[in-house]
Amino acid sequence: MYCEQPSGFMDTSRPGFVCRLNKSLYGLKQAPRAWYSKFASHLLSLGFQEAKSDTSLFVFHRGADTVYLLLYVDDIVLTASSQQLLRRTIDALQREFAMKDLGKLHHFLGMQVQRSNGGLLLMQHQYILDILERAGMSECNPCSTPVDTSPKLSGVTGDPVKDAIDFHSLASALQYLTFTWLDISYAVQQICLHMHDPREPHLATLKRILRYICGTLHLGLHLRPSTQCDLVVYSDAN
Structure with missing residues (x-):
């Protein structure tokens, strides 16, 4: 792979030369974009449609057949309304791309999936342990609520944090945990x-x-089938 000499690092004696990359750059933006474009185009040719709410989600729906495909770079979560349809979809993708079927979903992007007869339990147990270790709070004393209801953060004063970058990192990690x-x-x-x-x-x-x-590591999000289609909302305001 070759690239033009970047601005600010031009060799004035050899302006027409290009740079040869001896090692691929992980953050190179063109490669993931080209991969996504090729993969998405193939899915559209198979009859999938790109979800408007999430460009990483592709949905195939024809009669009673339904397939959901979630794409994150080169990691894929795939489910279908029947095992036969799932197998046909995997075969169609493997004919075009070098892919490996890892079987039932157990771990994806820091999320753990536990199966039971009652549904699926989504947890981020290891992800939480990593956050606590980064914060130096693996052995901290747990508390029963995530926020103190007495003080308000708006308009508070105080000394700036010593390491703003660390604060930003932990806050962003908590956003993914939600x-x-x-x-x-x-x-x-x-x-x-x-x-x-x-x-x-x-x-x-x-x-x-x-x-x-830290005190609620055993909790997770339980997804189970239900015949109820009503949206139920709870509020503590009258």
């Missing part, structure tokens, strides 16, 4: 509102969230 830890969504949103100027009270709030998830 996919299965829905009860920390509000608390995480509150600290993310102050990413531009994190203060010590914001760090204390972040650590409280970490203490809460």
Whole structure:
């Protein structure tokens, strides 16, 4: 692979020369874009449609046959309304791309999947342990709620945090955790509102969230089949 001499690093004596890359760059944007374009085009040719709510989700629906395909770079989650349809879809993809069927879903992007007769349990147990270790709170004392209801973060003053980059990293990691830890969504949103100027009270709030998830490692999001199609909403406001 060759590339033009980047701006600021031009060899003035040899301006017409190009650079040879001895090692591929992981962050090279063109390769993932080209892969996604080719893969998406093939899926569309098979009758899939790109979901409007998520460009990584492709849906095939024809009569009673339904297939869902979720794509993340080169990792794929695939499910279908029947085993025969699932097998045909995998075969169609393997004829075009070098792919390996890893069997039933157990782990995907930091999420663990546990199967039972009652449905699926989605957990981020290892992901949480990694966050706690990064924060130096693996042995912290747990608390029963993710946020203190007394103080308010809006308008608080305090010293700036010593390491803003570390604060940003932990807050972003907690955002990904809200996919299965829905009860920390509000608390995480509150600290993310102050990413531009994190203060010590914001760090204390972040650590409280970490203490809460430390005490709730066994929890997860349980998905189960249901004949009820009504949307049920709970609120503590009258």
